[in-house]
Amino acid sequence: MSSADKIREAFSQAHGAHWHPTDAYSRAVWLGVGLVVAGMFLHQPELVLFGVPLVLSVLLTSKPRGKPAVSVRPVPRGAGAGVVHTVAHVDGADAEIAVVKLPGGARAIPAHSPDLPVQIRRDAWGPGVDLRLDHLFAGPDGLHVYGPVVGVEHVRTILPPVEHHPSGPLPPRPAGLVGIHRSPRAGDSTELRDIRAFQPGDRLRRIDWRVTTRTGVVHVRERHAEADAEIVLALDTRADVGAEVAEWSSPRYGATARPGGSLDRAVRRAASMAAGYLRQGDRVALVDLSRPQLNVRSGVGRRHLLRIRTQLVVCVQAAGWSSHVALRRLPHGSVVVLLSPFLDDEIAELAVQTRRHGHVVLAINTLPLELVPDPESAWGEVAAELIAAEHRVRLRRMAEHGVAVTRSC
Amino acid sequence: MRLMIVLAAVPVAVVLHLEATSLVPLLIVVGLTVLTVLMPGSAGPALLIGYAALAMAFADGHPVRLGVLIMIPALHLIHVTSALAAVVPVKTRIELAALKAPARRFAIVQVITFVVAAFAAVIPSGAGIGLVEVLGLGALTVVIGVVALRI
Numbered sequence: 166m167s168s169a170d171k172i173r174e175a176f177s178q179a180h181g182a183h184w185h186p187t188d189a190y191s192r193a194v195w196l197g198v199g200l201v202v203a204g205m206f207l208h209q210p211e212l213v214l215f216g217v218p219l220v221l222s223v224l225l226t227s228k229p230r231g232k233p234a235v236s237v238r239p240v241p242r243g244a245g246a247g248v249v250h251t252v253a254h255v256d257g258a259d260a261e262i263a264v265v266k267l268p269g270g271a272r273a274i275p276a277h278s279p280d281l282p283v284q285i286r287r288d289a290w291g292p293g294v295d296l297r298l299d300h301l302f303a304g305p306d307g308l309h310v311y312g313p314v315v316g317v318e319h320v321r322t323i324l325p326p327v328e329h330h331p332s333g334p335l336p337p338r339p340a341g342l343v344g345i346h347r348s349p350r351a352g353d354s355t356e357l358r359d360i361r362a363f364q365p366g367d368r369l370r371r372i373d374w375r376v377t378t379r380t381g382v383v384h385v386r387e388r389h390a391e392a393d394a395e396i397v398l399a400l401d402t403r404a405d406v407g408a409e410v411a412e413w414s415s416p417r418y419g420a421t422a423r424p425g426g427s428l429d430r431a432v433r434r435a436a437s438m439a440a441g442y443l444r445q446g447d448r449v450a451l452v453d454l455s456r457p458q459l460n461v462r463s464g465v466g467r468r469h470l471l472r473i474r475t476q477l478v479v480c481v482q483a484a485g486w487s488s489h490v491a492l493r494r495l496p497h498g499s500v501v502v503l504l505s506p507f508l509d510d511e512i513a514e515l516a517v518q519t520r521r522h523g524h525v526v527l528a529i530n531t532l533p534l535e536l537v538p539d540p541e542s543a544w545g546e547v548a549a550e551l552i553a554a555e556h557r558v559r560l561r562r563m564a565e566h567g568v569a570v571t572r573s574c
Numbered sequence: 575m576r577l578m579i580v581l582a583a584v585p586v587a588v589v590l591h592l593e594a595t596s597l598v599p600l601l602i603v604v605g606l607t608v609l610t611v612l613m614p615g616s617a618g619p620a621l622l623i624g625y626a627a628l629a630m631a632f633a634d635g636h637p638v639r640l641g642v643l644i645m646i647p648a649l650h651l652i653h654v655t656s657a658l659a660a661v662v663p664v665k666t667r668i669e670l671a672a673l674k675a676p677a678r679r680f681a682i683v684q685v686i687t688f689v690v691a692a693f694a695a696v697i698p699s700g701a702g703i704g705l706v707e708v709l710g711l712g713a714l715t716v717v718i719g720v721v722a723l724r725i
Binding site for chain 1: 615616619620623624626628630632642645646647649650654660662665666667668671672674676683684686691694
C-alpha cells in the first residue's frame with residue numbers, strides 16, 4: 166500500500182457512516198494519562214487532579230454500537246406548492262446526541278427523542294429537492310461520532326399552478342367546426358345526449374317534467390358538450406428573460422425558470438388556459454416550438470390536464486436556444502395560442518404564416534414590460550428602448566396580418 | 575456551546591492571572607481560548623488544559639488550594655464543551671434535553687475527582703515517598719489496560 170493510499174484510508178476512517186473516535190477521545194486519553202503519570206513522578210498532586218477527570222470521562226463511557234439512522238416519512242404525492250408537513254424518525258441506537266440538519270437549520274437533540282416535525286416550503290413549481298436530512302450522531306461526551314452522513318434526497322416535481330379564469334376572456338372558437346366531432350362527454354350544448362335519473366348535483370332546470378310525470382321518478386335531460394375546437398398551446402422556450410435587461414445573459418440558480426420571467430409567465434398562462442379550455446370540453450394540445458419531440462397530442466379530460474402540466478415542466482427543463490422554430494401538423498381550423506416574448510422576427514413570421522394557413526392565432530406576449538435598462542452601461546437605456554421599439558413593431562405587424570395580439574399576460 | 579467554552583475559560587484565566595506576576599499567562603490563556611472557540615476540534619483545548627495544569631502545578635502554594643479546586647471543574651468543562659462543540663456545527667439549535675446525560679456524567683466525574691482531591695489533601699507530600707510511584711504505575715497499568723480493551 167502506497168503512502169497516498171494510507172493517508173486516504175486514514176482520512177476515510179476519520180469520517181463516514183461508522184463509529185470512530187474523535188480528537189476529544191485522544192485528548193482525554195493522552196492528556197489525562199499524561200497528567201496523571203507526570204503528577205505521580207513529579208510529585209505534583211495538582212497535575213493528577215487535573216488529569217483524573219479526563220481519564221474518568223473515558224472510563225465512564227464506552228464505544229457505542231449499532232447503526233443509528235434518520236428516516237423521513239414520504240410527503241403525500243398530492244401535496245402541491247406551499248408548506249408541507251412531515252416527520253423525521255430518529256433511531257439513535259447507542260448514540261447520545263443526534264445532530265440533524267433540518268430545513269430551518271441544524272438541531273441537536275437527544276438521540277432517542279420522538280419523531281421530529283419537519284416543515285417543507287415549496288415556493289416554486291418545477292423539479293427540486295424537498296428534503297435532505299444530513300445528520301451526525303455523537304456518543305457520550307462527544308468522544309465517538311457516527312458520521313457525518315449525507316441524507317437521502319427526497320425529490321419532487323411541482324406542477325405549474327392553475328389559475329381559474331372566467332370563460333368570457335377566452336378567445337373565440339373557430340366558427341363552423343363546433344359540433345362536427347362530437348364529444349362523448351356531457352355539456353351545455355342544445356343537442357340531447359341522454360335522459361337519465363336525477364343525481365345529486367344536477368341542475369333543477371334540466372329536469373324533464375314529462376318523463377318525470379310518466380315514470381314517477383325525477384329525470385334530467387343530458388346534453389352534449391361543445392368540445393370540438395382544437396386548441397394548440399405553442400410554447401416558445403428558447404429564451405427566458407425578465408424585465409431587467411442586464412440579467413438576460415446571466416444564469417439563474419435555484420429555480421427551473423426565472424421567477425416572473427417570460428418562461429415562468431408562459432408556463433403559468435399555458436397551464437391556466439389548458440385548464441380553462443379542458444374544463445369547457447375542448448381538445449387541447451401542447452407544442453414546444455423548438456423541440457417537437459416534447460409535444461403533447463390533443464386530448465380532453467382531467468388526466469390530460471395533468472399530462473400537459475407535467476410536460477410543461479419537461480419543456481422548461483429542456484429549454485434553451487434553438488436555431489429555428491417549427492409548428493407542424495396542426496389540425497385543420499385549430500386555434501393556436503402562441504406564448505412567446507417575441508424577441509426575434511422568426512417567431513413573428515411563424516405566427517403570420519400560421520394565420521395564413523387558416524388557423525386562428527392568438528399571440529400572447531410573455532415579455533415583462535416595462536423593460537429595466539442596464540444601469541451599469543452607458544448604452545443601457547438606448548439598448549432597452551431599442552429592444553422595446555422592435556418588440557412593439559413586431560407585435561403591430563402581427564396584428565396587421567390578422568394575429569390577435571395581447572400585449573401582456 | 576462555544577459560549578460555554580468561553581465561560582469555562584474565564585475562571586481559568588482569572589485564577590492564573592491572580593497567581594502570576596505578569597500578564598503573559600493571561601494572554602496565553604486568552605489566545606488558546608480563542609483558538610479553542612474557533613477550532614474546538616483542533617489541539618487548542620489540549621494546549622489550553624495542558625498549559626493551565628502545568629502553570630498551576632509549578633506555581634507556589636498548597637497542592638489543594640482554592641485555585642486548584644476552581645480549576646478542576648473548569649478544565650473538565652472546557653474538555654467536555656469543546657468535545658461537543660467539535661461535533662455540533664455552528665448555529666445549531668441545541669435542545670437542553672440533549673445535554674442532560676453529559677451534565678449528569680460531568681457531575682459524577684467531579685464528585686469522584688473531589689474525593690480524590692480530599693484524599694490528596696490528607697496524604698503527606700514530599701519527594702521521598704516511593705509508595706506513590708508504585709500506586710501511580712499500578713493505576714496507569716489499569717488505565718492503559720482498560721482503554722486498550724475498549725479501543
